[in-house]
Amino acid sequence: MKKIIAVFLIVFCNFYILHAEEGMYPISEVHKINLKKIGLLLDNKELYNPNGISLVNAIVRIGGCSGSFVSDEGLIITNHHCVFGSLVAHSTKENDLVTNGFLAKSRAEELPTRGQTVKLIESYADVTEKILHSINDSMESSERAKVIEKKMREISDEAEKDRPGYTAEVAEMMPGKKYILFIYFTIRDVRLVYAPPRSIGDFGGEIDNWTWPRHTGDFAYARAYVAPDGSPAVYSTENIPYRPKNFLKVNPNGANENDVVFILGFPGRTFRHRTSDYIIYEESVRLPFIAEWHEYQINTMKDASKECRTIALKYEARIKSLANVAKNFRGKLQGLERLQLASKKQNEEKQLQEFINASKERKNKYGKLFLELNKLYNEMKEIGTRSMILDAFRTTPTPLANAITLNEAYQELAKPDSLRLSAYTNKNIKNVFSSVGQSLKNYYKTTDKLILKRLFSMVGNLPTSQRITVIDSMVRMDYSEHNLDRFLENAFATTQLTDSITLAHCDSLLPVIICNPNDLFAQIARTLYPVYTQQREERLRSEGSLNKLLAMYIDIKQEYLEKDFIPDANSTLRFTYGSIKGYSPADATYYAPITTLRGVIEKTREAEPYNTPKKIQKMHKEKDFGRFKHKNFDDLPVNILYNLDTTGGNSGSAVLNNKGEIIGVNFDRTYEATINDYVWSESYSRSIAVDIRYILWITQKFAGAEWLLKEMGVN
Numbered sequence: 001m002k003k004i005i006a007v008f009l010i011v012f013c014n015f016y017i018l019h020a021e022e023g024m025y026p027i028s029e030v031h032k033i034n035l036k037k038i039g040l041l042l043d044n045k046e047l048y049n050p051n052g053i054s055l056v057n058a059i060v061r062i063g064g065c066s067g068s069f070v071s072d073e074g075l076i077i078t079n080h081h082c083v084f085g086s087l088v089a090h091s092t093k094e095n096d097l098v099t100n101g102f103l104a105k106s107r108a109e110e111l112p113t114r115g116q117t118v119k120l121i122e123s124y125a126d127v128t129e130k131i132l133h134s135i136n137d138s139m140e141s142s143e144r145a146k147v148i149e150k151k152m153r154e155i156s157d158e159a160e161k162d163r164p165g166y167t168a169e170v171a172e173m174m175p176g177k178k179y180i181l182f183i184y185f186t187i188r189d190v191r192l193v194y195a196p197p198r199s200i201g202d203f204g205g206e207i208d209n210w211t212w213p214r215h216t217g218d219f220a221y222a223r224a225y226v227a228p229d230g231s232p233a234v235y236s237t238e239n240i241p242y243r244p245k246n247f248l249k250v251n252p253n254g255a256n257e258n259d260v261v262f263i264l265g266f267p268g269r270t271f272r273h274r275t276s277d278y279i280i281y282e283e284s285v286r287l288p289f290i291a292e293w294h295e296y297q298i299n300t301m302k303d304a305s306k307e308c309r310t311i312a313l314k315y316e317a318r319i320k321s322l323a324n325v326a327k328n329f330r331g332k333l334q335g336l337e338r339l340q341l342a343s344k345k346q347n348e349e350k351q352l353q354e355f356i357n358a359s360k361e362r363k364n365k366y367g368k369l370f371l372e373l374n375k376l377y378n379e380m381k382e383i384g385t386r387s388m389i390l391d392a393f394r395t396t397p398t399p400l401a402n403a404i405t406l407n408e409a410y411q412e413l414a415k416p417d418s419l420r421l422s423a424y425t426n427k428n429i430k431n432v433f434s435s436v437g438q439s440l441k442n443y444y445k446t447t448d449k450l451i452l453k454r455l456f457s458m459v460g461n462l463p464t465s466q467r468i469t470v471i472d473s474m475v476r477m478d479y480s481e482h483n484l485d486r487f488l489e490n491a492f493a494t495t496q497l498t499d500s501i502t503l504a505h506c507d508s509l510l511p512v513i514i515c516n517p518n519d520l521f522a523q524i525a526r527t528l529y530p531v532y533t534q535q536r537e538e539r540l541r542s543e544g545s546l547n548k549l550l551a552m553y554i555d556i557k558q559e560y561l562e563k564d565f566i567p568d569a570n571s572t573l574r575f576t577y578g579s580i581k582g583y584s585p586a587d588a589t590y591y592a593p594i595t596t597l598r599g600v601i602e603k604t605r606e607a608e609p610y611n612t613p614k615k616i617q618k619m620h621k622e623k624d625f626g627r628f629k630h631k632n633f634d635d636l637p638v639n640i641l642y643n644l645d646t647t648g649g650n651s652g653s654a655v656l657n658n659k660g661e662i663i664g665v666n667f668d669r670t671y672e673a674t675i676n677d678y679v680w681s682e683s684y685s686r687s688i689a690v691d692i693r694y695i696l697w698i699t700q701k702f703a704g705a706e707w708l709l710k711e712m713g714v715n
Contacts, residue, residue, distance in 0.1 A: 205609030
């Protein structure tokens with residue numbers, strides 16, 4: 001393992017120039033940062049040591065979030081919203097864990113989290129040469145993308161061979177330029193330990209989401225379990241708590257304004273190394289479509305949720321997820337407009353084109369670069385709405401989504417394993433069938449009919465050149481409300497794809513389900529299959545072209561600017577640093593970087609999302625803050641603000657002080673910082689965490705879970 005990591009470090013040795021004001025740095029680069037100069041009291045090897053134990057060994061990826069071990073018994077701290085789906089899954093009208101929260105008073109009471117995994121980095125290696133040597137310039141774009149995809153899978157499969165319990169992933173660090181193989185130790189038994197009531201963990205709800213000042217206790221504890229021999233295992237009462245190589249020290253004193261802080265976490269995706277045409281595509285097509293589509297679904301589900309709490313529980317997690325994205329995308333659109341980012345990039349590209357034209361050699365190689373990128377993105381814009389409607393069919397209306405998935409499984413399973421789409425390979429197919437089998441848990445016919453009706457209406461409004469002829473034929477080109485109601489009533493009345501017994505055995509009943517001539521959803525899925533095949537080919541062709549063109553773009557931009565770039569975030573472990581700091585988002589407005597429990601009380605109302613528990617109101621009135629009171633405010637700190645470079649996926653990341661001690665848990669950004677995915681600025685990019693003092697106070701004083709503080713070494 002040491003040898004693999006050493007190779008990785010050597011490859012990156014001269015690849016980036018570090019800039020303290022911005023950056024999600026690959027963990028291999030921290031050895032080049034002068035930690036003392038930026039205010040950390042750590043040796044570089046205490047942060048990351050490829051040959052020993054370091055802080056990195058305490059950092060995990062939990063689902064789509066980040067998290068950290070905070071005890072030697074596998075206790076993990078992350079966000080409330082990162083375990084929200086598990087709370088919903090275990091909730092009933094009679095035992096509503098979403099509303100009331102959950103506390104396991106013993107290890108035996110800890111709840112298994114459905115489908116949740118914890119991943120720890122074991123090793124990584126540069127595989128760029130292996131991948132780039134598999135392609136050549138004579139390849140057609142889609143072929144290039146297929147070869148890269150196939151090679152990445154082969155490398156991952158080979159790395160996992162004879163290593164049960166480990167997951168291998170190849171990450172593209174720079175388009176067409178840099179590929180890294182990551183090996184993760186994957187824990188599959190993750191249990192919920194404590195999550196506060198929604199009135200704490202989601203205080204402010206979607207009203208306060210992406211805003212500051214914030215007063216949300218967005219934290220939760222989980223625990224990782226393994227088999228008695230230490231190997232990964234699915235849930236079993238015989239499993240034991242995982243003993244991590246390292247865990248974070250909790251600092252109950254928290255932090256103050258201007259303190260230096262840093263994060264180690266797994267940020268999702270950023271797109272900073274893209275051109276103006278990509279920004280225009282995002283602004284004009286993808287962002288508005290998804291925001292509007294999510295908002296429609298949210299409103300439809302909220303209307304249905306008013307009927308009773310049982311139906312509301314079906315949609316809790318879905319609404320929360322959709323609302324988070326919708327508001328984020330609205331923020332992105334506002335930020336792109338405010339910054340005029342597309343125009344700024346166009347000016348940069350004009351200067352870059354002049355640089356290219358100034359040299360015959362550069363002009364021969366890069367002269368048509370921007371023309372080709374413009375053509376490609378225009379093609380994507382032309383089919384954008386149609387393509388996103390087809391994507392929506394796969395996810396939202398349960399019976400149609402199941403039909404499409406099962407038909408694709410039926411088609412793919414007829415192929416040799418090596419030629420199948422990744423989701424349907426032998427090692428993954430069980431996950432597909434399990435997901436379909438569980439799909440009815442949150443199904444409600446009335447809402448699904450409305451959502452599918454809306455999608456069909458959107459199909460009816462597509463321009464002639466973008467028609468989805470399969471749907472046109474099924475509804476006989478009649479998209480009137482009366483005809484769609486009639487068609488959907490018939491489809492829902494005759495389908496097997498909403499029958500729980502059938503779906504529970506979908507693996508063995510696959511041909512029967514898909515080939516049923518009387519099931520309209522199965523029929524739609526069968527006739528849509530060639531459409532999805534064509535869509536995949538179109539995307540592979542675009543991906544292959546972009547892979548090549550963006551690599552050229554980065555090369556010439558690096559040559560022009562005479563510097564290298566930090567790679568875009570891609571769910572791999574990154575380091576980012578800064579300080580606790582307020583900001584001024586508008587004229588004559590300044591926001592301080594620490595909120596207190598007083599702000600919670602000031603916002604408190606009888607109704608959600610500001611219905612603070614009476615116990616907390618009483619403790620605030622009595623100033624019962626224990627050791628966690630902030631001396632400067634004579635109050636309990638709740639949330640903190642800082643200028644670190646974060647994005648989605650950093651949710652749940654521990655915020656660490658200059659000694660590497662945890663002083664908060666990251667959970668959000670400000671509205672202005674939603675644009676971080678495209679561009680970062682010290683003036684407006686701010687992230688938000690729950691202050692560790694609030695976390696410990698809630699755990700001890702509100703929940704009465706003193707034993708958790710003791711386990712974390714807080715005396």
